[in-house]
Amino acid sequence: MNMRRHLALTRAGIMESLQYRLSTAVTLFANLIYLVLVYFLWKAIYDSAGTDVVNGMTFTDTMIYLILATALFNFLEMFVVWDMSRSIQSGKIILDLLKPMKFREYTFWSYSGGHVIQFVLTFIPTFIVVMIVTHGAINMGVNLLYFIVATIFALIVNFNMEMIVATICLYTESTWGINIVKETVVLLLSGASIPLAFFPEAMRKIVDYLPFRAVYDIPLTILLQKDGTDTIKGVLPMYGLQLAWIVILTICGTLFWKHAVRKITVNGG
Amino acid sequence: MENAIVMKNVCKEFKILNRHEGLKGSIRDLFSRDYKTIEAVKDVSLEIARGEIIGYLGPNGAGKSTTIKMMTGVLEPTSGEILVNGLVPYKERKKNSEHIGVVFGQRSQLWWSLPLIESFKLLRDIYMVPQKDYEEMLELYRSLVDIEPILHKPVRQMSLGQRTLSDILAAFLHNPPIVFLDEPTIGLDVSMKDKIRSLIAGLNEQKNTTVILTTHDMGDVDALCKRIVIIDEGKKIYDNDIEHLKSYFGSYRTLRMRLADDTWEERLIDESREDVMDVIMKKQKEQKIKDIQLQEISTEEVIKKIYEGGNRS
Numbered sequence: 003m004n005m006r007r008h009l010a011l012t013r014a015g016i017m018e019s020l021q022y023r024l025s026t027a028v029t030l031f032a033n034l035i036y037l038v039l040v041y042f043l044w045k046a047i048y049d050s051a052g053t054d055v056v057n058g059m060t061f062t063d064t065m066i067y068l069i070l071a072t073a074l075f076n077f078l079e080m081f082v083v084w085d086m087s088r089s090i091q092s093g094k095i096i097l098d099l100l101k102p103m104k105f106r107e108y109t110f111w112s113y114s115g116g117h118v119i120q121f122v123l124t125f126i127p128t129f130i131v132v133m134i135v136t137h138g139a140i141n142m143g144v145n146l147l148y149f150i151v152a153t154i155f156a157l158i159v160n161f162n163m164e165m166i167v168a169t170i171c172l173y174t175e176s177t178w179g180i181n182i183v184k185e186t187v188v189l190l191l192s193g194a195s196i197p198l199a200f201f202p203e204a205m206r207k208i209v210d211y212l213p214f215r216a217v218y219d220i221p222l223t224i225l226l227q228k229d230g231t232d233t234i235k236g237v238l239p240m241y242g243l244q245l246a247w248i249v250i251l252t253i254c255g256t257l258f259w260k261h262a263v264r265k266i267t268v269n270g271g
Numbered sequence: 272m273e274n275a276i277v278m279k280n281v282c283k284e285f286k287i288l289n290r291h292e293g294l295k296g297s298i299r300d301l302f303s304r305d306y307k308t309i310e311a312v313k314d315v316s317l318e319i320a321r322g323e324i325i326g327y328l329g330p331n332g333a334g335k336s337t338t339i340k341m342m343t344g345v346l347e348p349t350s351g352e353i354l355v356n357g358l359v360p361y362k363e364r365k366k367n368s369e370h371i372g373v374v375f376g377q378r379s380q381l382w383w384s385l386p387l388i389e390s391f392k393l394l395r396d397i398y399m400v401p402q403k404d405y406e407e408m409l410e411l412y413r414s415l416v417d418i419e420p421i422l423h424k425p426v427r428q429m430s431l432g433q434r435t436l437s438d439i440l441a442a443f444l445h446n447p448p449i450v451f452l453d454e455p456t457i458g459l460d461v462s463m464k465d466k467i468r469s470l471i472a473g474l475n476e477q478k479n480t481t482v483i484l485t486t487h488d489m490g491d492v493d494a495l496c497k498r499i500v501i502i503d504e505g506k507k508i509y510d511n512d513i514e515h516l517k518s519y520f521g522s523y524r525t526l527r528m529r530l531a532d533d534t535w536e537e538r539l540i541d542e543s544r545e546d547v548m549d550v551i552m553k554k555q556k557e558q559k560i561k562d563i564q565l566q567e568i569s570t571e572e573v574i575k576k577i578y579e580g581g582n583r584s
Binding site for chain 2: 004006007009010012013014017018021022040092094096097099100101102104250264266
């Protein structure tokens with residue numbers, strides 16, 4: 003496969019993101035406020051629990067998990083749904099459809115540069131701060147490598163979910179409500195706002211196999227070496243789940259998108 | 272030689288929901304299956320040779336954009352055949368788009384926050400243009416327009432004219448055999464229009480690019496197109512060169528006479544029915560004529576007559 007097109011899009015995405023330096027600073031600041039809130043909320047929860055360990059996680063564990071989840075959220079966040087609905091309304095989508103690339107491929111690689119920048123500007127600084135504050139609670143070993151692979155898979159799963167929701171919006175012609183529902187569901191079921199360890203047993207069993215978990219919970223679990231992921235034997239089933247969802251969502255997303263494009267080409271959108 | 276574009280009996284229908292009035296009507300629409308069919312393009316056949324510049328005209332809502340969208344592959348015709356560069360566009364949209372360039376008047380395909388040169392580089396890579404061809408193209412651009420001042424300017428800081436110019440350059444960058452220009456001069460000042468016309472003419476001449484131009488500005492047509500196609504209400508009503516257009520309704524000329532009180536009187540004369548000399552002589556019997564001017568009817572006036580329904584009978 004010739005990567006010239008893809009890397010060119012990544013490069014342009016990086017340059018575009020760098021135009022908006024201020025917005026990165028604002029994101030970091032907003033995170034800080036959010037994390038203060040999270041800190042006091044969970045402090046209260048642990049205080050009222052009366053024990054140091056709740057659901058197998060200490061207060062420090064929970065905080066590290068949630069802080070990194072927030073950082074990961076900023077890094078993985080995509081605006082495919084918003085951008086697509088805007089470009090449909092303005093009619094600009096025609097110009098994107100007329101690029102000599104598959105639309106999904108084109109979209110994915112257009113966003114890739116932004117992710118690279120977000121990773122460097124929000125995730126890495128947060129990670130370093132967590133490292134310093136917790137005096138090395140995170141192991142610096144091969145788990146970092148496992149984590150990066152899991153994050154790339156997470157990115158692809160997340161992109162697929164975004165594309166599917168964006169495609170639904172093509173049919174409904176309204177975006178706001180559907181996107182809010184999607185964001186809430188993802189944040190709740192992926193572990194981005196509450197660690198999955200805190201879910202009731204029955205619910206946990208279901209959530210464990212849903213694609214949302216592949217986005218935030220799996221990379222973080224691997225990074226923090228929980229649930230037996232301190233060996234490759236424990237990591238592989240996690241990758242397996244992520245890859246399974248990548249395959250399923252890619253196939254569904256592609257077919258769904260093809261159907262939607264046919265609708266546009268037949269009825270003029 | 273093979274034609275750039277062939278359309279045979281192309282029709283395009285849209286199904287749209289019949290909307291009802293008022294709150295009650297809106298609620299009814301939620302469950303309504305009451306569709307009506309609109310025929311946007313009716314039985315249009317067209318052949319366009321390589322290297323031609325075609326003026327594709329018609330009043331607003333006549334079906335111009337729909338035809339263009341079908342040629343680019345974004346819309347699928349309801350019936351009929353289209354071949355662009357020998358490909359069926361809606362079936363092979365990706366492949367087709369490698370060989371066409373598009374400019375849609377008020378939308379830009381450029382990367383908003385980046386300098387123009389970065390958009391060029393990106394398009395070069397997306398269309399897999401060899402570096403040598405890319406440099407030759409930039410050289411050609413430099414010889415046709417002064418691109419240095421805009422090349423390193425972010426697109427969002429450009430004036431509308433500069434942006435349109437940039438978009439046209441971007442559409443030609445991968446040297447496509449066909450370029451679609453949908454109202455490229457909309458909203459531009461006189462000197463920018465002139466620049467853009469000479470740029471299009473220059474590129475067409477140098478690269479033998481087929482250009483399909485839709486516009487409402489007859490200046491564009493007069494400056495660029497030898498052949499024009501007019502559609503109205505989805506039907507092709509005229510397809511010939513621009514000279515023939517002027518005699519489309521008979522040969523009209525405008526006679527202007529300056530009368531004794533220094534006012535000008537204007538009359539549109541159909542030469543197939545009355546003679547110019549007769550009109551002048553008749554007038555001269557009534558009063559003194561100080562000066563006479565005879566003007567060819569402008570393209571704009573002919574088009575206006577056509578749009579206003581000269582041919583709807």
